[in-house]
Amino acid sequence: MSLLLKNLKQLNRSKASVARREEYNHRLTGLFYPLAVVLVTRFSKDGGVPDSDKRAQLLECMITICTELINSHGLLIQYFQQCSRFRYARSLPNLDLAIFRLFEFLKLKQTIKGLRYQELTAKSWNMANTLIHILAASERMNIVLKPLEQQYRSDTPTATTRSIDVYLSLQIVERLQLSYWPVQWQMWLQRSIGLGELKIALHQSANLPKNAHTSLVYCADILPMRFTQIKGANEIEPLCLQWDQLQVALTSDLAQVLRSRQYETSAPLSKHLSLFSPDERLAIAQLQYQCYRDYPSRQSIFIDQKKEVPDLRIFIGFNDVFSLLHHIGTGGGWKGVGQRMSDLLARHSAVFSDDAETSAGSAWFLRHQDDKLICLSTLESRHTSVMNIGDLAAYMLEQTDWHQPQLGVIQRILRPQTGQVYIELRVLSQYAEAIVIDVQPGVQLSTSTEDQKKK
Numbered sequence: 001m002s003l004l005l006k007n008l009k010q011l012n013r014s015k016a017s018v019a020r021r022e023e024y025n026h027r028l029t030g031l032f033y034p035l036a037v038v039l040v041t042r043f044s045k046d047g048g049v050p051d052s053d054k055r056a057q058l059l060e061c062m063i064t065i066c067t068e069l070i071n072s073h074g075l076l077i078q079y080f081q082q083c084s085r086f087r088y089a090r091s092l093p094n095l096d097l098a099i100f101r102l103f104e105f106l107k108l109k110q111t112i113k114g115l116r117y118q119e120l121t122a123k124s125w126n127m128a129n130t131l132i133h134i135l136a137a138s139e140r141m142n143i144v145l146k147p148l149e150q151q152y153r154s155d156t157p158t159a160t161t162r163s164i165d166v167y168l169s170l171q172i173v174e175r176l177q178l179s180y181w182p183v184q185w186q187m188w189l190q191r192s193i194g195l196g197e198l199k200i201a202l203h204q205s206a207n208l209p210k211n212a213h214t215s216l217v218y219c220a221d222i223l224p225m226r227f228t229q230i231k232g233a234n235e236i237e238p239l240c241l242q243w244d245q246l247q248v249a250l251t252s253d254l255a256q257v258l259r260s261r262q263y264e265t266s267a268p269l270s271k272h273l274s275l276f277s278p279d280e281r282l283a284i285a286q287l288q289y290q291c292y293r294d295y296p297s298r299q300s301i302f303i304d305q306k307k308e309v310p311d312l313r314i315f316i317g318f319n320d321v322f323s324l325l326h327h328i329g330t331g332g333g334w335k336g337v338g339q340r341m342s343d344l345l346a347r348h349s350a351v352f353s354d355d356a357e358t359s360a361g362s363a364w365f366l367r368h369q370d371d372k373l374i375c376l377s378t379l380e381s382r383h384t385s386v387m388n389i390g391d392l393a394a395y396m397l398e399q400t401d402w403h404q405p406q407l408g409v410i411q412r413i414l415r416p417q418t419g420q421v422y423i424e425l426r427v428l429s430q431y432a433e434a435i436v437i438d439v440q441p442g443v444q445l446s447t448s449t450e451d452q453k454k455k
Contacts, residue, residue, distance in 0.1 A: 001061050004032055010066035013264075018079055022094070023070055025101070032069070033152045036062055036108065040187075043115050047183035048388035049421055050380050051116065051406050060117050066109035068363065073102040074127065081134075086328060094263065096163070099131050099389040103166040104148050110170060114178035114186050117413040122222035132167050136204050136239060138239050158179075168200050171241060174224045176297060177291045179414045182389045188272035197270045198249055201242040227296070240320045243292075250292050252284040259412065283390075299439040301414055301422050302368035309376075311399040312364045316387055321394040321407070325434035328403055372427055374408065380421045389413060393425055394432070407432050 011024050039062065051059075079090060080095040087325075106128055110120050135141040141164040150159050172193050173436055178186055192198050202217075215225040216238040225241055253270050261278060273281050287413040291298070315324045374395075378384070385395075387410055394405040408425035415421050 001058065001065070002037070004028060005061060005065050005068065008065060011076070012068055012071050018076060018094075021072060021076060023078075026067065027068065029101075029148070031151050033108075033148050035114075036065075037149070037153065040111060040115065044183060044187040047115055047117075048380060048386065049423070050384040051118070052157065052383070055420075056116070059112055062112050063109055063116070063118075066105045067114065068106045069317060070102055070109070070124075073098045073105070077102065077131070084175070092140070096140060097145060099135060100143075100145045100163045100166070101148070102131065102137055103128065103163050107166050107170055108148075110173055111190060114173070114181070115183055116415055117179050118415050119179065120224075124218055125224050125297075126222045128167060128170060129217055129224075129424075130220045131200075131218065132239065135163055164202060165186070168202060171224060172198055172246065173202060175225060175292060175295045176242075176288055177295065178358075180287065180291055180389065180412050185272075185287075189288070192270050192272040197272070198246055200246050201244075203240045203242060205238075206241060213247055215241045215243065217241060224253060237306070245331070247292065250285075250289045252291045257285040258282050264281070300396075301412075301416070301424070302373060304368050306377075307364065307366040309364050309366050310399050311397070312376075313396045313402070313405070314385065315394045315405075316385055316391050316410075317394050321392050322434050323434055324394050324405060326436075328405070329423075329434050333402075367422065374425045374427060375422060377420065377422045377423070379419055380415075384421075387413070387423060403432060406430055 008028055010367065011021065016024065019135055023395050031050075031307045038056060043059060047055070073115050077095065078089045080098065083091060096454070106120070109124070112120060132141070142163055142213040147159060147161050147166075176189065189198075210427040215227050216229065217225055217240075218230060218238045219236040220250075226238075229238075249270060255275055256269055257273070257278075261282065266431075269281070273284055276284060293356045315321050329361070363379045365377045367377050389410055389412065393410055395408065396402050396405045406427060408427050411422060411426045413421065414424075414425035
């Protein structure tokens, strides 16, 4: 993988001819893509905080390779765009393929970044939005080509697709926000999008009725989409994304899941939902609907402060949270809470020596706090307590809060850059107690007469 990356960097630094660059792109893609598919499948089985060194290094290397392949195809596109009219007309099939491959590598990059809880950069969206406008202006969005999986994998059935399909899948994944999705669910969502279960439409007329189910794509825009028009924008008319089909599909999934749980009947669902247990179906249906509904308000991480929290205590998972609450409920003190803390980073820095005995200072920061949400950031290391989306958490920001921890659930993980991680927790309760119910064998729990009448 490292050698492949080295060759790609050398290619992009060289002044290779168009024919030679196309040949090298083809060969290097043939070496990279089949391996990338295998690694993406392997790393889709787990992921959270912290990432293992091997997993992080391989995924970051794959992201960089995608970037180099995108840049190489970008050089081809730039060349074709600057050709004379005669040569441009003769090069149209090559231009179509170069744009198509660039979109595919953007899609692969987005998928891999999702496994690392990262998002596409403004530069990537600038490129994608510019290219879709180029295709729209030349009326070549619907050219059918062989995708990477068909070209470079012998075990894939015959398939064709279009550049516009790949671009729209980029937009769907962006709106459904993979940073809120457990890694194990991301792959199934991507497959449903690829199979056309979840889809949207793109129109060249921006004069369609403006509502919650339409958004605008401006040429060279650094944002994926906008829901309001830009005053004084360039003369190129924006494209219009229609979200009605996706909204109907997500609403139908949620309604069908709720109906099947209530009446214990089977119902037609998107393929990625049908593969999960009833409880997981409900969680996924709610998650995808909520992510769609709340975009773009939940797109950006909430950051309005940077306050050190040196006395922060976090307990992750039901067992640790229950043990903490039981400790407090039985009269335990702060010292016991500190001793029970399994997260070495809860009070100390992520910048540890190898023996994890010393620290350079607090590495946890409070970035946002309100009645519904709390956002924390830290430097990630191998000592960071294991956290995954959906985990129950009990936390105390100050030492004075030790007797009354707040409960939350980890709803988002985001790595804006390597080494730094943001954790968003949705607040569940300001107070909780641990209760143990001991049922003796052969004894049934009964309700009072008052309770039975209420039932």
